[in-house]
Amino acid sequence: MSGMAYDPTAYPAVAVTVDLVVLTIRDDRLCALAVRRGERPFRGRWALPGGFVRPTEELDAAAARELAEETGLTPAQVHVEQLRTYGSPRRDPRMRVVSVAYLGLAPDLPVPLPGTDAEAATWMPVSELEGADVRLAFDHAEILRDGVERARAKxxxxxxxxxxxxxxxxxxxxxxxxxxxxxxxxxxRNFHRKATKTAGFLEPTGETTTRDGGRPALLYRRGPAEQLQPPLTQPRR
Incomplete structure (x- = not known):
């Protein structure tokens, strides 16, 4: 409070980490990057990739470093955005830890390599990570759920x-x-009409392909629009 002397003993140290929800599509399924922890706490449990922020490191730089260590990719190759902050006092049994989570999205991401504190790293279907048979470490189930919902909404x-x-x-x-x-x-048919009529969403390349099977299909690239107007509303599941 204003005017009160600062007492450092009343404010114990708080560590800061970054956690990554990295999503891609593999074998026609939405998958997330998961690592098996090789150290305590939660040794042997699956978790999201991440780690402690170094004392002189910016948050975005820490997220980029963790992404590079686990996938070999940089934010220039992957869409990365900050998701939200998680700070429950007991989310980490070691000490008070506040985590800033990031969401990363990209196609055809490579086979991941586990970091120094992980036993394994793999792409795992989100449906399996959210299933009853997998208990993610820390509060990573909540972070994963928030990341997937962010992707679906966006x-x-x-x-x-x-x-x-x-x-x-x-x-x-x-x-x-x-x-x-x-x-x-x-x-x-309805999706094709909406997607191609949304201003700035798609740009035709003038080329075609038969990789979908059947007649040649037009190839498009991502247009300049960041926001879709009108939006492509999600059908009821």
């Missing part, structure tokens, strides 16, 4: 879905991203 009003696609993609491939992330089927 697909409605932003061009974020294109972050799951290669540089050039078909409307069918883009629609499949929405179906996988939202967990529901989408009417193909």
């Amino acid at each position: 697909l409605e009003y932003s061009s974020l879905a294109a972050a799951f696609c290669p540089a050039e993609f078909t409307v069918a491939e883009l629609r499949r991203v929405y179906e996988i992330v939202w967990g529901t089927e989408i009417d193909a």
Whole structure:
């Protein structure tokens, strides 16, 4: 309070960490990066990648460092945004730890390499990580849930879905991203009309491909629009 002397004994040290919800699509499933902890606490349990912020390190730099250590990628190659902060007093049994969580999205991410304090690292379907058979360490189940919900919501009003696609993609491939992330089927004709009519969302390349099967399909790239107007509303599941 203003005017009161500062008493350092009344304010014990608080550590700061970053945790990463890194999502990609593999084998037609929404997957998150998970690491098996090799140290206490929660040794042997699956967790989200992350670590302590160094004393002279900015938060974004710490998140970029952890991302590079686990995937070999940089924020220039992956869409990364700050998710939220988690500060429950008992979220870490070692001491008071406040975590700043980040959400990362990208297509075809490489096989991860575990960091120095992890026994293993893998891409695991979100449905399995959220299932009853997996107990994530710390409060990472909550962080994962918040990250997935952020991704699902942002697909409605932003061009974020294109972050799951290669540089050039078909409307069918883009629609499949929405179906996988939202967990529901989408009417193909209605989606094609909305996606191609939304100003700034997609830019035609003038090229076609037959990789979807059937007739040649037009290839598109991500347009300049960050916000979609009108939004692509999520169907009821």
